[in-house]
Amino acid sequence: xxxxxxxxxxxxxxxxxxxxxxxxxxxxxxxxxxxxxxxxxxxxxxxxxxxxxxxxxxxxxxxxxxxxxxxxxxxxxxxxxxxxxxxxxxxxxxxxxxxxxxxxxxxxxxxxxxxxxxxxxxxxxxxxxxxxxxxxxxxxxxxxxxxxxxxxxxxxxxxxxxxxxxxxxxxxxxxxxxxxxxxxxxxxxxxxxxxxxxxxxxxxxxxxxxxxxxxxxxxxxxxxxxxxxxxxxxxxxxxxxxxxxxxxxxxxxxxxxxxxxxxxxxxxxx
Amino acid sequence: xxxxxxxxxxxxxxxxxxxxxxxxxxxxxxxxxxxxxxxxxxxxxxxxxxxxxxxxxxxxxxxxxxxxxxxxxxxxxxxxxxxxxxxxxxxxxxxxxxxxxxxxxxxxxxxxxxxxxxxxxxxxxxxxxxxxxxxxxxxxxxxxxxxxxxxxxxxxxxxxxxxxxxxxxxxxxxxxxxxxxxxxxxxxxxxxxxxxxxxxxxxxxxxxxxxxxxxxxxxxxxxxxxxxxxxxxxxxxxxxxxxxxxxxxxxxxxxxxxxxxxxxxxxxxxxxxxxxxxxxxxxxxxxxxxxxxxxxxxxxxxxxxxxxxxxxxxxxxxxxxxxxxxxxxxxxxxxxxxxxxxxxxxxxxxxxxxxxxxxxxxxxxxxxxx
Amino acid sequence: xxxxxxxxxxxxxxxxxxxxxxxxxxxxxxxxxxxxxxxxxxxxxxxxxxxxxxxxxxxxxxxxxxxxxxxxxxxxxxxxxxxxxxxxxxxxxxxxxxxxxxxxxxxxxxxxxxx
Numbered sequence: 001x002x003x004x005x006x007x008x009x010x011x012x013x014x015x016x017x018x019x020x021x022x023x024x025x026x027x028x029x030x031x032x033x034x035x036x037x038x039x040x041x042x043x044x045x046x047x048x049x050x051x052x053x054x055x056x057x058x059x060x061x062x063x064x065x066x067x068x069x070x071x072x073x074x075x076x077x078x079x080x081x082x083x084x085x086x087x088x089x090x091x092x093x094x095x096x097x098x099x100x101x102x103x104x105x106x107x108x109x110x111x112x113x114x115x116x117x118x119x120x121x122x123x124x125x126x127x128x129x130x131x132x133x134x135x136x137x138x139x140x141x142x143x144x145x146x147x148x149x150x151x152x153x154x155x156x157x158x159x160x161x162x163x164x165x166x167x168x169x170x171x172x173x174x175x176x177x178x179x180x181x182x183x184x185x186x187x188x189x190x191x192x193x194x195x196x197x198x199x200x201x202x203x204x205x206x207x208x209x210x211x212x213x214x215x216x217x218x219x220x221x222x223x224x225x226x227x228x229x230x231x232x233x234x235x236x237x238x239x240x241x242x243x244x245x246x247x248x249x250x251x252x253x254x255x256x257x258x259x260x261x262x263x264x265x266x267x268x269x270x
Numbered sequence: 271x272x273x274x275x276x277x278x279x280x281x282x283x284x285x286x287x288x289x290x291x292x293x294x295x296x297x298x299x300x301x302x303x304x305x306x307x308x309x310x311x312x313x314x315x316x317x318x319x320x321x322x323x324x325x326x327x328x329x330x331x332x333x334x335x336x337x338x339x340x341x342x343x344x345x346x347x348x349x350x351x352x353x354x355x356x357x358x359x360x361x362x363x364x365x366x367x368x369x370x371x372x373x374x375x376x377x378x379x380x381x382x383x384x385x386x387x388x389x390x391x392x393x394x395x396x397x398x399x400x401x402x403x404x405x406x407x408x409x410x411x412x413x414x415x416x417x418x419x420x421x422x423x424x425x426x427x428x429x430x431x432x433x434x435x436x437x438x439x440x441x442x443x444x445x446x447x448x449x450x451x452x453x454x455x456x457x458x459x460x461x462x463x464x465x466x467x468x469x470x471x472x473x474x475x476x477x478x479x480x481x482x483x484x485x486x487x488x489x490x491x492x493x494x495x496x497x498x499x500x501x502x503x504x505x506x507x508x509x510x511x512x513x514x515x516x517x518x519x520x521x522x523x524x525x526x527x528x529x530x531x532x533x534x535x536x537x538x539x540x541x542x543x544x545x546x547x548x549x550x551x552x553x554x555x556x557x558x559x560x561x562x563x564x565x566x567x568x569x570x571x572x573x574x575x576x577x578x579x580x581x582x583x584x585x586x587x588x589x590x591x592x593x594x595x596x597x598x599x600x601x602x603x604x605x606x607x608x609x610x611x612x613x614x615x616x617x618x619x620x621x622x623x624x625x626x627x628x629x630x631x632x633x634x635x636x637x638x639x640x
Numbered sequence: 641x642x643x644x645x646x647x648x649x650x651x652x653x654x655x656x657x658x659x660x661x662x663x664x665x666x667x668x669x670x671x672x673x674x675x676x677x678x679x680x681x682x683x684x685x686x687x688x689x690x691x692x693x694x695x696x697x698x699x700x701x702x703x704x705x706x707x708x709x710x711x712x713x714x715x716x717x718x719x720x721x722x723x724x725x726x727x728x729x730x731x732x733x734x735x736x737x738x739x740x741x742x743x744x745x746x747x748x749x750x751x752x753x754x755x
Contacts, residue, residue: 007359015691031394032394034387035385035386035394035398036385038376038378038382038385038398038402038405039378039379039382039401039405039624040402040620040624041624041628042625042628042629042631042632043626043631043632043670044375044405044408044409044412045409045669045670045680046292046425046673046676046680047405047683048402048405048406048409048678048680048683048684049679049683049684051398051399051401051402051405051683052402052683052687054398055395055398055399055402058391058394058395058398059395061391061597061739062391062395065391076391077390077391080391081389081390084275090712103386104383105620106616106619106620106623108623108627109624109627109628110628111631148696153682157679160676160678160679161679164634164635164675164676165631165634165635168634168635169633169634171630171633172630172631172633172634175630178295257386257387258386258387258394260387261384261387261388261389261451262389262390264511265508265509265511265512267509268508268509268511268512269392269504269507269508270389270393270451270504270508270512352704352706353707355709399687402687403687406684406687409669410667413667413668413669413670416670425646425648426648426670427648472723482667482668486667539689632647632672633647635647635672635673635676636645636646636647636672637646637649637672637673638644638645638646639644639645639646639649
């Protein structure tokens with residue numbers, strides 16, 4: 001179906017909109033957390049590379065918000081900055097703080113967590129984007145093809161960090177194991193479409209939850225096998241499902257920060 | 271001269287060099303855009319390491335090399351890292367470029383405060399890219415410094431330690447607080463503007479690696495300048511609140527901007543080493559010349575936007591073609607560059623903590639260097 | 641000395657803008673190994689320009705010339721026999737036979753379609 005030529009029925013539009021919020025909010029929050037790291041990575045050269053990935057991801061979020069804007073959901077900047085937590089559809093994983101402490105003070109940001117979150121998130125994003133390249137909603141498929149181009153680098157970057165730290169010192173392995181645990185605790189809603197599962201899956205917008213989970217597992221399995229490790233299990237039935245607007249306090253904190261300036265004068269052009 | 275006599279002569283020369291060199295670094299309070307003693311504690315250490323080499327010198331050979339070196343400088347030849355160079359030249363470069371590089375790394379922090387808060391998607395992207403560039407400039411400059419430090423066996427880790435110890439200083443502007451989004455605009459527009467003026471002057475510096483790094487840096491500064499202008503223009507054309515925050519930010523930043531170029535002469539703060547960088551053709555203009563160029567370029571622009579410069583005495587003298595202005599508080603300046611500014615401790619603390627908290631990463635991936 | 645471990649190995653970065661252009665030296669970066677150097681190279685030095693390929697070289701694998709070795713680079717300018725300069729008189733000679741000299745411009749134009 002080429003939806004930009006045919007008039008879309010309400011059910012289809014709702015399904016597309018729901019999915020777009022999930023995609024846009026995921027990349028937006030992931031990028032926001034990455035932007036808090038800027039200047040604080042354990043190595044200057046690594047800091048610079050990391051920031052490019054945060055910028056790319058914000059660019060991806062902007063493209064998804066733009067698709068929502070085109071569907072009449074409202075201005076992209078407003079969608080990104082002014083929706084309250086309950087309307088956000090990002091996964092819990094992407095909203096989590098980088099570590100204890102506020103970035104304006106002296107935060108304890110954990111590089112192991114940054115690497116683990118980014119590794120599993122990017123692997124998940126890869127299977128989602130690959131699937132979206134075949135989406136029935138042509139504008140989304142077009143965006144997915146663009147995003148895929150930049151994902152090659154993101155994947156190589158985080159694969160390298162993940163694999164090297166996982167096969168280095170005992171200290172690093174322990175820190176990575178702890179970080180992976182934290183990441184996987186929050187992984188239950190990453191492949192979830194929430195209440196919209198049936199609508200999203202039935203319109204051929206993207207592969208099913210089960211299908212994507214399987215591909216994700218297949219992609220990361222060889223590395224874990226090579227280290228004689230189990231592939232981490234994705235929890236069944238998340239405690240909180242971000243796709244349904246259920247979030248942690250970390251999101252409220254994040255939203256307050258990212259909208260602090262524009263909220264000071266909502267009528268202003270910034 | 272017999273062997274014993276030669277030994278005495280060498281020993282005396284070594285004493286002379288030692289005294290001269292140590293005095294030079296400890297007394298040096300200010301070197302064109304490089305503030306205060308950079309290597310106070312570590313100078314001794316470095317001299318110890320360099321000592322063997324220096325005591326073994328053959329005086330006629332050294333003089334000849336120096337003469338050839340100065341001929342190359344005069345001929346506008348480019349000096350490269352592996353070329354012979356007098357210690358004075360090497361130390362002048364190390365002080366200048368390590369300070370420049372560390373200022374980029376520390377300068378990323380005040381602007382970074384506004385990265386997650388930037389008010390739109392485009393602004394978030396723009397300021398991320400801008401601060402990333404600052405880290406990138408730091409990377410380029412620290413690499414140039416690290417290559418100069420090779421004879422002393424020092425590397426990136428030592429430079430970081432020197433920063434944390436307070437031996438390696440960073441620019442006065444990056445010790446200041448940021449309070450509103452307008453600070454992100456003023457930093458991009460005026461602080462980067464000031465930096466562009468000093469950096470473009472050194473594009474033809476006699477030291478090739480520095481000149482090449484500055485080529486890249488200045489090309490990116492063009493983007494930074496426009497990034498800053500874009501933020502400022504949106505604010506001055508905006509709501510009352512926006513206009514108010516930009517004026518308030520200018521009021522706070524004016525004095526640090528004047529200080530940015532350093533005092534006009536050594537009489538102001540005790541000592542100055544502008545002459546060395548000019549002698550070796552690293553830069554061509556004095557601190558005051560830079561400041562006057564900054565006034566020429568920016569005062570008309572600031573005024574055209576309806577902003578008020580917080581100096582009622584500011585005036586342009588047609589005859590001398592000079593701007594007259596109220597001097598900043600140079601005593602406050604001296605304190606700031608000794609890490610006693612409003613945010614000096616907090617920012618050093620943040621840099622130190624982030625470096626040390628994840629030091630396990632560097633340990634984990636370290637390998638044998640051979 | 642060789643046993644001392646370090647995170648800071650020096651890598652020289654080379655890149656080419658297009659598949660057909662030559663490699664060009666960029667700057668250098670510090671990284672613990674080649675793979676890490678590779679994932680940092682493009683974003684450190686080529687954030688705004690197209691890149692078709694990247695080479696990473698550990699500086700310890702580069703043989704550099706010292707000042708004495710650089711003296712070997714000097715050379716007299718009496719080697720016309722290596723260049724076309726020494727054969728300039730041919731142009732006049734060929735005129736006698738009503739033919740043209742095969743100069744650089746002519747020869748390098750032969751790569752195209754047969755005229």
